[in-house]
Amino acid sequence: MSYTYDNQNIFAKILRNEIPNKTAAENDHALAFYDINPAAPIHLLIIPKGAYVNYDDFLNHASIEEKTGFDQLILQLISENNLTSFDGGRGYRVISNAGAWGMQEVPHYHVHLLAGEPIGPLRVKS
Ligand code: 5GP
Secondary structure (H helix, E strand, O other), rough: OOOOOOOOOOHHHHEEEEEOOEEEEEEEOOOEEEEOOOOOOEEEEEEOOOOOHHHHHHHHHOHHHHHHHHHHHHHOOOOOOOOOOOOOOOOOEEOOHHHHHHHHOOOOOOEEEEEEEOOOOOOOOO
């Protein structure tokens, strides 16, 4: 399977520092920043620094180090925001949209981390 990556997408520009972002955390393999149009009191986007279009592209092609680094950054954010429901936190939701059915807007793989209030049903049928 081949994936076509558009290196002019907005998150690629953020990674190249061509447009600003409000960074929350970073490591060698991933960057976390605040969503420009937050859907919850805490709405973070976590993106790999490598060029991957979506979740399945990342799973297929990222190295173990990239995958581990990505997950470690998510874990760091869960910890820093006191979200884990096993340690007195009140939980969170992690979402990744892919393609047309997932209604993905930005074609650089990312995970939304949502928290700060009850996030609501998984899906509201339109
Ligand atoms: P998607 O629908 O692709 O899963 O979500 C893309 C997300 O990126 C949206 O929640 C949108 O608000 C956010 N977004 C789009 N452009 C920018 C930007 O320039 N900066 C930041 N911080 N977030 C953005």
